[in-house]
Amino acid sequence: MENFQTTLGQANLTSIIIFFVFVAVTLVITYWAAKKTKTTSEFYAADRSISGFQNGLALAGDYMSAASFLGIAGMVALKGYDGLIYSIGFLVGWPLVMFLIAEPLRNLGKFTFADVVAFRLRQKPVRIASSVGSLMTIVFYLIAQMVGAGALIQILFGLPYETAVIIVGLVMIAYVLFGGMLATTWVQIIKAGLLLTGATVLVILTLSHYNFNITALFSQAVDKYSDAVLSPGGFVTNPWDAISLGIALILGTAGLPHILMRFFTVPDAKQARKSVFVATGFIGYFYILTFVIGFGAMVFVGQEAIIGVDKGGNMAALLLSEAIGGQLFLGFIAAVAFATILAVVAGLTLSGASTLSHDLYVSVFKNGKTDEAGEVRVAKIATLCIGALAIGLGFAFKGQNVAFTVGLAFAIAASANFPSLLMSIVWKKYTTMGAVWSIVTGAGLAVILIILSPTVWVDIFKNPEAIFPLKNPALFSMTAAFLVGIVVSLMKPEKEAQVKFEDEKIRTYLGIGAE
């Protein structure tokens, strides 16, 4: 235990075999899905054939990125209790998705959340603004995923970074291009199943060393380090920082385009609701497992050894797998981590492609007039574009510190997408210009303030002091987005939108006329 030697970085036969089996199985599913993916409803929404339970698993698969598995486990291993505080922030957005968004979204929308924002407003300006918010969220999220994928696979399989990025890009493009939402959904379901199984087995193996007495594990951690591992540390010091991050995580979850898109794959609002219940359960369970895994790594691998492999602690879960389950189990968990990245980028790519084709091409350039075959073709071209962009981003940001991009993606989602979506659902007097200015303000402020924040201004540009004091801008950018949306809407009322709001209530609340 003291001189733990890792084989990470060398090609691991088990992980290569398991990974190839995963890719083979998912490509067979893609082939099967391709035959059922001809119309727009099939391509974007799996023909609304996914059940609530399946969608719940797929949502969990979409949300539990390698960053949360490896990143949070690593944070727990190095900082103890603080890692738990962080993961809680990622979970509590889900109940809000259920209470405020899921059902009206399902009832009002067709394929993208912009359908709902633009429902009773003037299509073109709102679609363009929503697309900007949507694409910015997706691009920043993609950067983190692709750079993470390249680096992770380099460490896990000993493959060169560029090769890894290209493999992830090509496989993911194959899923989305040929199998559309149906294939993407099943990739996410399988990945969620693998990840939950892998994490559960890892926890069982860890606890089996203590005869399943969990107190013994924690007491050993306390003995090895200090009491502090089970108490809040330096993660929350400035309350404003903590509130701002909390807002980004919670409301950002309710504004992630690839998550929102999944609600159009179920037949009705009841199944949409059920899918959030299932997703919240699995994600919550997963975070609890991750907490135990982090402590397992702290005890079995040791913080020094974890930092030795990766300063951020991202390899903690993998090192624990090796320490406790040997080469074979490490291979399994490594393959699962790879599959995790594939599933998340596939969801992001499909969501970005639908924004390009459904929101921009069809609704803006073609005034909503297009034939089925034409739109599917455009959606596929858009898939290729986003896929190529993902690979390009992976290359462009190689070796860069991109940890802030996830926080930025959540901040934009919370500041641009969430306010416009919520106001369009609940507020009668919301107007086209209100929506456009709210989105522009939210997205613009999120980007500008994060550049001026300690996260970028100090950590990346190496300036001695930040211009904007908070690490995450959501508190300001989200509040400003709401205020601007309200003020602009009140300045110039839009009669037509108010009349339509009354009419759409029958659809929002009763689901009559829903797609």
Added chain:
Amino acid sequence: MSLKQSDIREILESESFKSLVKTRVTVSLTLTFIMLAVYFGFILTIAFNKELLAVKIGEVFTVGLPIGIGIIVFAWLLTGVYTRWANNSYDKRVRELRNQILNR
């Protein structure tokens, strides 16, 4: 399904529809408020009084541990509460209203 504009008006202005919307908004906002209060209560407790969560219960565990895990479980249970309410009460009223409309 095509509904006449006059029918839609009638439904929208009916007492049963209005009370349905009102209940739904009340339930949604109440649960949202509870979740936010619990989360930010937790975060602000840490920000202003870390020691409170570091208090030991038993030999190893701190108060913060069951509270942290508890919030995860609580968030899930809250989605369960909403789902139960919506499946049993809300959906029933929606069905009644829909039948009224469709059986015209």
